[in-house]
Amino acid sequence: xxxxxxxxxxxxxxxxxxxxxxxxxxxxxxxxxxxxxxxxxxxxxxxxxxxxxxxxxxxxxxxxxxxxxxxxxxxxxxxxxxxxxxxxxxxxxxxxxxxxxxxxxxxxxxxxxxxxxxxxxxxxxxxxxxxxxxxxxxxxxxxxxxxxxxxxxxxxxxxxxxxxxxxxxxxxxxxxxxxxxxxxxxxxxxxxxxxxxxxxxxxxxxxxxxxxxxxxxxxxxxxxxxxxxxxxxx
Amino acid sequence: xxxxxxxxxxxxxxxxxxxxxxxxxxxxxxxxxxxxxxxxxxxxxxxxxxxxxxxxxxxxxxxxxxxxxxxxxxxxxxxxxxxxxxxxxxxxxxxxxxxxxxxxxxxxxxxxxxxxx
Numbered sequence: 001x002x003x004x005x006x007x008x009x010x011x012x013x014x015x016x017x018x019x020x021x022x023x024x025x026x027x028x029x030x031x032x033x034x035x036x037x038x039x040x041x042x043x044x045x046x047x048x049x050x051x052x053x054x055x056x057x058x059x060x061x062x063x064x065x066x067x068x069x070x071x072x073x074x075x076x077x078x079x080x081x082x083x084x085x086x087x088x089x090x091x092x093x094x095x096x097x098x099x100x101x102x103x104x105x106x107x108x109x110x111x112x113x114x115x116x117x118x119x120x121x122x123x124x125x126x127x128x129x130x131x132x133x134x135x136x137x138x139x140x141x142x143x144x145x146x147x148x149x150x151x152x153x154x155x156x157x158x159x160x161x162x163x164x165x166x167x168x169x170x171x172x173x174x175x176x177x178x179x180x181x182x183x184x185x186x187x188x189x190x191x192x193x194x195x196x197x198x199x200x201x202x203x204x205x206x207x208x209x210x211x212x213x214x215x216x217x218x219x220x221x222x223x224x225x226x227x228x229x230x231x232x233x234x
Numbered sequence: 235x236x237x238x239x240x241x242x243x244x245x246x247x248x249x250x251x252x253x254x255x256x257x258x259x260x261x262x263x264x265x266x267x268x269x270x271x272x273x274x275x276x277x278x279x280x281x282x283x284x285x286x287x288x289x290x291x292x293x294x295x296x297x298x299x300x301x302x303x304x305x306x307x308x309x310x311x312x313x314x315x316x317x318x319x320x321x322x323x324x325x326x327x328x329x330x331x332x333x334x335x336x337x338x339x340x341x342x343x344x345x346x347x348x349x350x351x
Contacts (some may be wrong), residue, residue, distance in 0.1 A: 130255075
């Protein structure tokens with residue numbers, strides 16, 4: 001009895017240890033990668049524009065998870081906040097504003113599907129060949145799950161902010177050969193800020209309500225008011 | 235065989251590049267095949283996102299392999315700029331689409347032939 005209990009406890013411990021030995025990084029990468037790819041393909045395959053927007057949200061969210069796994073947690077957070085929170089809300093608003101019955105689901109002709117699938121297969125073959133072809137890209141820095149502990153990447157928000165201010169503080173102490181001149185990003189940062197302002201003004205100008213009819217409406221309203229006054233006076 | 239070996243390897247840059255390739259291809263096909271103007275916009279978002287995955291993978295401190303060449307923090311910075319420019323592009327493109335919808339009462343890109351010679 002006692003030994004049996006010990007044996008079960010031992011097997012439970014073994015199970016726990018084997019659970020701890022699971023390659024969590026690889027597993028979460030598989031989950032997020034499958035979600036991103038499947039939802040991207042679903043965006044292409046569905047005809048309903050509302051569902052396309054929903055699948056796109058899921059695909060971009062899974063991509064943010066991939067960014068977190070790659071150690072780019074600030075970019076992942078920005079992806080969630082700007083892309084999923086801002087850009088896609090904008091797209092969903094566009095879908096809602098134009099979702100009249102004939103435009104919700106627009107069928108693509110069959111011959112277009114044939115041509116597009118040929119294009120997709122060719123493009124995917126080239127890209128896959130290019131991405132698996134280089135041996136230097138295939139080995140990770142540290143093998144996880146093989147007993148070697150992956151060193152935690154240092155937080156990247158501070159170096160990113162300093163680089164946007166024009167100073168590079170990311171160290172090159174890890175023996176990585178980097179370009180000798182690492183420039184800051186102050187000028188692109190300023191250009192992007194002005195660009196966003198101009199885009200905001202331009203988008204508001206383009207999407208404004210039509211004012212062409214307003215003077216005529218005011219005019220007719222004024223005329224009717226005049227008639228009313230004349231009628232009242234008479 | 236090269237392709238099937240990769241499934242057994244620890245996650246490296248190549249895996250991220252594969253995901254980016256699938257997203258890029260889906261985006262290109264989406265841009266080509268959709269008749270709804272908003273569908274074309276979603277294809278553009280997918281293409282930009284696939285490119286972003288590649289930038290993050292090449293600049294990642296975790297995935298940096300035996301190779302000694304890495305773009306370091308530049309990858310994350312470029313990805314940030316891509317995200318910002320995608321937001322700006324989506325705003326302008328959506329404004330153009332709404333204007334087109336107001337003028338033509340449709341969002342079918344095949345009907346946008348005012349400039350056809």
